[in-house]
Amino acid sequence: MSLQDFRAMMERCSNCSYCKWIPFDKMKSQRFAENCPSSSYYNFNTYSARGRFQLAQTLMDGRCDYSDTVTEVIHSCMACGLCDVSCKVCRYNLEPLEHNIELKVSAVEKGKILPEQKVIIDNLKKQMTMLPGKTKVKRLDWMKDLDLKDILKDKCDIAFFPGCKYSYDENLQNVCRSVIDIFKKAGVIVGTLGKSDNCCAGRALQMGFREEYTKAATANIKALEKSGVKTLVTPCSDCYHTFKRQYAKLGLKIQVLHTVEYLNTLIKEGKLKLTKEVPLTVTYHDPCHLGRLGEEYIPWEGKEKKILNQVHTWEPRRPRYNGAYGIYDAPREIIQSIPGVKLVEMERIREYSWCCGAGGGCSETYHEFASWTANERVTEANSTGADALVTACPWCESSFSNAVDENGKKIKVMDIIELVQQAI
Amino acid sequence: MALDKEKYQAFEDIVGKRNISQDPGVLETYRCIAQQSSAHYGPYVDHMTPLPQAVILPGSTEEVQNIIKLCNKYKIQFKASTTFWSAMGFIGSDYAVQIDMRRMKYLEIDEKNQMAIIEPHAIGAVVQAEAMKVGLNLNVPGVGCSSSVLASTSGWVGFGPSSYFMGCAGENLLGAEWVLPDGRIMRTGSLGAGAGWFCGEGPGPSARGIARGFAGSAGTMGICCRLAIRLHPWPGPANFPTEGTIPAYRAVLPDNFKTYTLCFPSWDAYAQAFNLFFENQDILYLGHRQFNMFGRDAKGAMVNILTDPDKQFCDLPELMKDPYIKKQTELMKIDIQVVIAGMTKRNMEYKEKAIDKILELTGGWKNEMMLKPEIVNWVLMYLLRLGHKNLNYTFCGAYEGNYGMSPNHFVTAPLMEEASEIKDKWAKKYTSIADTGGDSDMGSISIIGGGGATGWEFFVNFDAYDKDSIKGTKEFIDSTQEWMFKKGLGVDMGRWNADLRKSDGKNYSQEEHDAMYIKMPQPMFLTYNWKIRNVFNPNNLTGSYYRTLTPEKLKTD
Numbered sequence: 014m015s016l017q018d019f020r021a022m023m024e025r026c027s028n029c030s031y032c033k034w035i036p037f038d039k040m041k042s043q044r045f046a047e048n049c050p051s052s053s054y055y056n057f058n059t060y061s062a063r064g065r066f067q068l069a070q071t072l073m074d075g076r077c078d079y080s081d082t083v084t085e086v087i088h089s090c091m092a093c094g095l096c097d098v099s100c101k102v103c104r105y106n107l108e109p110l111e112h113n114i115e116l117k118v119s120a121v122e123k124g125k126i127l128p129e130q131k132v133i134i135d136n137l138k139k140q141m142t143m144l145p146g147k148t149k150v151k152r153l154d155w156m157k158d159l160d161l162k163d164i165l166k167d168k169c170d171i172a173f174f175p176g177c178k179y180s181y182d183e184n185l186q187n188v189c190r191s192v193i194d195i196f197k198k199a200g201v202i203v204g205t206l207g208k209s210d211n212c213c214a215g216r217a218l219q220m221g222f223r224e225e226y227t228k229a230a231t232a233n234i235k236a237l238e239k240s241g242v243k244t245l246v247t248p249c250s251d252c253y254h255t256f257k258r259q260y261a262k263l264g265l266k267i268q269v270l271h272t273v274e275y276l277n278t279l280i281k282e283g284k285l286k287l288t289k290e291v292p293l294t295v296t297y298h299d300p301c302h303l304g305r306l307g308e309e310y311i312p313w314e315g316k317e318k319k320i321l322n323q324v325h326t327w328e329p330r331r332p333r334y335n336g337a338y339g340i341y342d343a344p345r346e347i348i349q350s351i352p353g354v355k356l357v358e359m360e361r362i363r364e365y366s367w368c369c370g371a372g373g374g375c376s377e378t379y380h381e382f383a384s385w386t387a388n389e390r391v392t393e394a395n396s397t398g399a400d401a402l403v404t405a406c407p408w409c410e411s412s413f414s415n416a417v418d419e420n421g422k423k424i425k426v427m428d429i430i431e432l433v434q435q436a437i
Numbered sequence: 438m439a440l441d442k443e444k445y446q447a448f449e450d451i452v453g454k455r456n457i458s459q460d461p462g463v464l465e466t467y468r469c470i471a472q473q474s475s476a477h478y479g480p481y482v483d484h485m486t487p488l489p490q491a492v493i494l495p496g497s498t499e500e501v502q503n504i505i506k507l508c509n510k511y512k513i514q515f516k517a518s519t520t521f522w523s524a525m526g527f528i529g530s531d532y533a534v535q536i537d538m539r540r541m542k543y544l545e546i547d548e549k550n551q552m553a554i555i556e557p558h559a560i561g562a563v564v565q566a567e568a569m570k571v572g573l574n575l576n577v578p579g580v581g582c583s584s585s586v587l588a589s590t591s592g593w594v595g596f597g598p599s600s601y602f603m604g605c606a607g608e609n610l611l612g613a614e615w616v617l618p619d620g621r622i623m624r625t626g627s628l629g630a631g632a633g634w635f636c637g638e639g640p641g642p643s644a645r646g647i648a649r650g651f652a653g654s655a656g657t658m659g660i661c662c663r664l665a666i667r668l669h670p671w672p673g674p675a676n677f678p679t680e681g682t683i684p685a686y687r688a689v690l691p692d693n694f695k696t697y698t699l700c701f702p703s704w705d706a707y708a709q710a711f712n713l714f715f716e717n718q719d720i721l722y723l724g725h726r727q728f729n730m731f732g733r734d735a736k737g738a739m740v741n742i743l744t745d746p747d748k749q750f751c752d753l754p755e756l757m758k759d760p761y762i763k764k765q766t767e768l769m770k771i772d773i774q775v776v777i778a779g780m781t782k783r784n785m786e787y788k789e790k791a792i793d794k795i796l797e798l799t800g801g802w803k804n805e806m807m808l809k810p811e812i813v814n815w816v817l818m819y820l821l822r823l824g825h826k827n828l829n830y831t832f833c834g835a836y837e838g839n840y841g842m843s844p845n846h847f848v849t850a851p852l853m854e855e856a857s858e859i860k861d862k863w864a865k866k867y868t869s870i871a872d873t874g875g876d877s878d879m880g881s882i883s884i885i886g887g888g889g890a891t892g893w894e895f896f897v898n899f900d901a902y903d904k905d906s907i908k909g910t911k912e913f914i915d916s917t918q919e920w921m922f923k924k925g926l927g928v929d930m931g932r933w934n935a936d937l938r939k940s941d942g943k944n945y946s947q948e949e950h951d952a953m954y955i956k957m958p959q960p961m962f963l964t965y966n967w968k969i970r971n972v973f974n975p976n977n978l979t980g981s982y983y984r985t986l987t988p989e990k991l992k993t994d
Contacts, residue, residue: 024902025834027473029827030520030583034562037582037824038686041676043544043563056494056539057458058521059466071465083462102684103827105750106834318751321735322864322872323833323900326750337682337746364683 016069016119019112021317023066025325032062032096032109035365045360045393048095050368050386051086059086062096062109069116079125087120088127089379091372091386092219093301094336098364101335106317106325117221117373126221129378134222137229141211142177145377152210155179155186159193162204164240169204171196171275172242172267174256176249177212178407184414185407191434192248192272198437199284209236215255215302220374227263230255234265248272248430250406254302261310271303273405273429277343280350287436290353295427296399297344297356298390298413299366300406305336336364344405344429351436357397367393370416371408387416394424401425403432439464440490440534444511448493448534451503456494456540467492467535469527471942473835473901476524477934480837480911482904486527486942489535496540498614498622498662504536505660505978506620514978517660519557519585525934526588529944529980538585541662546571547634551668552611554634557587557661562824564666566676574671576603579881579892581826591615591661596883596892598725598820601714603669605884610645611637613664618974623659634665647969658974658983672780679818682746687814688821693779695789696816698728698807699796700772706799707771708850713795714882715889720791722778723820724882729772730829730896732873733857737766737806743828744815750832765806772804773882776820832871835901837910839917840878841930844890852924853878859920860895860913869909871898894930937982944981954986964988 034040035048047053052061059068068086071077090113097110120126126134132145140149155175164172173196179189196203214229237245245267247253257269279285299305311332318328341363348356361367370376370386394402395418402413402424413426439459440448449457458464469486471479490513495501501517508515514533518526521537528535542558548571553564561582564575578589578597586606589595591613595606603609612628612635628634629641637645673690681687701707714720731739738756742748748756756762777792779785796802806812819825829836840856842849853876861875880892897913900906914931921929928935936953939945945953954963963986970977970985 021834021902024470024473025830025900027522027827027830027834027901028469029522029830031827034560034583036683036686037562037822038677038679038688038818040562040566040822040824042566043542043559046563046566056456056537057463057466057492058537058539059458059463064466067466067468067470068462071462077461077465080460080462082458082460086462098683100827102686103825103831105831319900320750320754321832322868322870323898323903323906324750324753324871324873325833325900326753328751330749330751333749335683337684 014111014115016073016115019069019108019115020073022107022112023070026063026066026107028063030061030063031099031103034099035095035361036099036102038102039365041360045367048099048361048365048367050091050093050370050382051089054382054385055089060089062100062113065090065113065116066109069112079120079123084120084125084127087116087125088130088220088373089375089382090117091368091370091375093368093372094306095301095365095368098305098336101333105333114219114221118223121221121223127378130220130222130374133220133374133377134217134225137212137214137217137225141229142181143212143214143216144177144181147177147181152180153207155189156193156205159190161193162202163207164204164242165207165209165236167204168202169242170202170244171204172237172240172245173203173205174210174213174245174247174252175205176247176252176407178411179249182407182411185410185428188407188428188430189248191430195276195285195430195433195437199279204242206236206240213252213255215251215259216374218255218259219372230260230263234260234263237265237267242267244268244270246270246272246275248405248407250300250303250307251408254306257307258310271307271340271343271405273303273344273347274340276433277347280347285437287351287433289436291351291432291435292353293401294355294357294399295348295401295403295432296359296394296397297348298359298369298394298402298404298409299341299363300404300409301366301368301372303405304339304341304366305364307339308334308336309338339364347429347433348403351432354432357399359393359397361393369406369409369412371412376408376412383412384416387412388418391416391424392418395422399424401427403427403429405429445491447507448491448504451500451507452493452495456496457491459491463492464488467527467537469521469524469942471524472907474523475829475837476938477838477931478938479940480835480899480907481940482907484940484942486524486529487531487533489528489533492535492537494537494540498616501536501616501660501662502620502622505616505618508534508978509620509976512976512978514980516980519588520560520583522580522584524938525982529938529942529982536660543663546573546668548573550635552634552665553668554663554665555587556663557585559586560584561586562822565822568668569671569673570675572671573668574599574603575666575668576600576606576609577823578606581823583824583826586666587661587664590666591664596881597823598723598727598881600881600883601721601724606666609667611635611665611667613637613661615659615661617659618976618979647973658970658979670780672778677818677822685744685746685815686818687811688818689814690817693785694776694817696774696776696813696820697792698769698772698774698804699792699801700769700804701799701801702771704771704850704853706801707773708846710795710799710801711846711882711889711891713798717791720777720788721775721882723776724773725820726773726879726881727820728774730877730879731832732871733770733876734766734874737762737769740807740812744812762806765804768802769804769807774816774820776817829896832898833900833906836896836898837914838930839895839897839914840893840921841933842893842921842926844884844892846891849891849893856895859917860897863913863916867909867913869899869906870913873898897931936984947977947985947987950981950985951987951990954984955990960986960991964991
């Protein structure tokens with residue numbers, strides 16, 4: 014795809030502003046009605062999906078250039094995909110999220126990148142991780158004493174892919190170790206990619222660095238294919254989306270599961286029993302890349318076809334990604350199966366969940382904006398009266414752990430795996 | 438072109454650095470590409486409104502006032518908008534600033550006095566969501582819940598499906614706070630007397646006729662910053678109990694809510710039913726011919742697509758051939774969707790009986806397919822929140838309202854088949870517009886005042902990315918305008934704004950307006966508008982959407 018391929022969408026976008034709100038049918042209050050972090054924070058129409066459609070047209074037609082502001086507009090999209098969900102309540106022929114990423118790709122190809130992005134991408138190239146300052150040699154430290162198998166050498170039930178955040182972040186490494194412990198207790202033979210375990214590079218794609226992403230993805234796919242593993246399990250929602258949706262586009266054909274899906278199956282099969290009471294009221298945050306962006310990739314090749322003179326459709330039927338079939342129930346079923354835990358919902362949940370602020374690499378590039386986005390979510394979480402905010406993504410956890418609500422109050426942030434561990 | 442440094446700095450000093458921009462990329466996103474939306478003129482290929490000198494986002498009435506004072510000082514035009522749907526909210530000259538009101542979103546529900554005090558960015562959905570918590574609701578205008586309530590209340594007639602029960606937006610206007618085009622603040626109604634927001638017409642000044650309008654002034658001058666609207670009873674839950682898989686969301690409401698698609702054997706029976714609804718003003722909560730906007734032949738199939746999360750438009754041809762859907766679609770050829778809401782059990786029984794009686798008197802019936810629970814719950818959600826208005830564009834990416842015939846149902850109903858046939862023949866011959874069965878009329882049982890009036894609008898769907906489709910649509914509306922003139926029906930809806938914005942997206946000059954309006958059969962009221970404008974807007978800074986005729990022209994011609 015190129016930006017030019019989105020021309021028809023740019024022209025057919027009707028400026029309705031649906032991309033700035035959660036689906037109207039789901040709206041319960043003014044306070045938690047908006048959906049797009051960048052348009053809510055920056056306020057100008059330019060920062061909405063509609064604005065970005067129009068900006069792209071303008072750039073292609075040569076009516077403006079990549080000023081600092083334009084570059085900021087492009088790269089401040091968190092690629093969270095909520096504009097896409099809201100748009101598609103009514104529209105069947107627009108793809109705002111794909112467009113926003115293509116706009117980033119186009120900017121990157123022209124060298125219009127942020128200094129912080131350069132550091133991240135350089136580290137990806139040199140150290141195979143997008144966490145600046147982290148090195149390849151330290152990547153497997155978290156699993157040193159766990160005696161894990163190597164899927165390239167040993168036969169395993171699943172390939173466990175922790176992702177960079179769980180691998181390097183000392184506050185999160187224990188979560189990963191807990192998962193392994195739980196899996197082992199359930200009798201699952203777990204392996205990793207060992208020395209071939211590298212960054213999935215999904216965030217590179219979210220930031221518009223398609224070339225770097227493709228290079229890293231191709232190497233990872235090659236390693237996975239070589240191992241012959243049939244199922245990959247990851248606790249990271251970013252990695253999950255990357256493997257399940259993006260790598261599938263590049264030909265990866267293995268089953269990809271998030272830890273919550275796998276744990277939920279173990280619970281249902283009776284292989285994992287949650288018996289200990291955990292007296293907590295919790296609210297659950299749906300990570301963008303597990304929820305609305307967690308839908309399975311369906312290969313499609315086709316073209317637009319007009320029927321009834323001018324009505325747009327596709328031949329053959331084109332898959333429609335609108336968040337309808339993301340992973341929402343598995344984490345909720347796990348939480349509700351823990352004795353003593355009470356789940357209270359926020360207003361923006363499931364396919365219309367508010368982003369944590371880390372999407373699109375913004376936690377590394379626009380700190381103030383990313384913090385504001387996370388604070389918004391903590392405000393929403395605190396409004397439920399919950400004791401803890403539970404999620405299933407290390408990026409979300411990291412964002413929320415430093416966040417405060419509009420009254421300056423924090424909330425206890427928990428990985429869903431921690432919650433499970435407490436119940437065993 | 439951008440403002441010089443001194444002027445830009447002066448505006449920046451008012452709103453702060455992060456709330457103003459003259460970056461060319463930002464400015465370009467504040468141009469309306471009017472071929473995409475219902476702009477009521479054109480459509481024209483490659484049509485854009487002018488590039489603003491700057492985009493300014495005020496955060497308070499005081500900031501708006503200071504911006505307008507500066508505009509007067511520099512003689513620069515301004516235009517305020519909030520949700521920017523359609524060309525009306527965009528500037529019309531090269532020397533103008535675009536004011537984006539989205540930072541102003543104050544909302545207060547006054548439960549005791551059944552009113553809401555709102556700023557521009559309190560859109561219909563949020564006002565409704567907050568009002569429902571205390572058993573109240575607002576009239577969401579036909580434009581849908583994504584739009585500014587203040588805009589439709591202050592600047593337009595604001596009728597919608599619920600106007601039968603709640604009145605039009607304009608009828609719900611209470612106290613208002615305006616910044617006039619010369620920078621003074623006007624507070625109307627009780628607000629102007631320091632008595633609060635509860636009344637629009639006193640004890641302070643009533644400026645309702647000046648401030649807002651429809652066919653006369655077509656909008657307003659200055660910027661309305663805050664106003665109060667009357668709220669109405671909502672006998673339902675505090676929140677919509679929405680369920681279902683996107684996009685087929687639906688709401689299972691209590692038994693005191695029902696929706697029916699009422700069908701009639703003839704247009705005469707349809708008009709008679711409307712009349713009976715108007716004569717008995719307490720039957721409906723909402724009345725709207727909604728799904729016919731997809732076209733007489735396609736509406737049944739479209740309802741089945743939209744209520745099934747796995748269906749798409751590629752399923753349309755097959756569904757249109759499905760014998761059951763085809764039969765049901767035929768049975769709702771002349772139809773309207775209604776919602777009734779019982780305030781008590783007895784009240785509900787009365788409403789059910791009243792509908793049955795009207796159907797008996799007119800030979801009508803309730804459509805069977807539309808009584809399926811999954812469809813009922815979807816229709817209730819759709820009509821009560823009006824959060825699916827972007828379906829207007831879903832077929833092709835662009836639509837224009839067409840005909841907009843007389844609001845008197847007895848004038849219009851006999852012409853419906855002729856109008857439908859014109860559209861059907863055009864679609865089949867020229868293919869520039871979607872061919873969905875000729876009749877694509879939609880509209881609400883709306884204004885109660887004056888014996889009742891009805892909105893009539895044929896949806897013309899065309900492709901905003903296809904130059905032939907755009908040109909062909911313009912030609913189609915030109916031809917329906919000719920037919921409208923022959924029938925004595927006035928201006929086609931697709932041409933309502935043709936005298937307000939030129940094909941290059943710019944305002945008409947006063948000279949051009951004078952030349953146009955002097956030929957009107959009764960131009961006097963436009964000279965009255967001219968006098969009002971001169972009092973409130975001496976520097977003529979708000980564009981040509983406020984229709985005026987120079988009084989001297991009337992004397993000399």
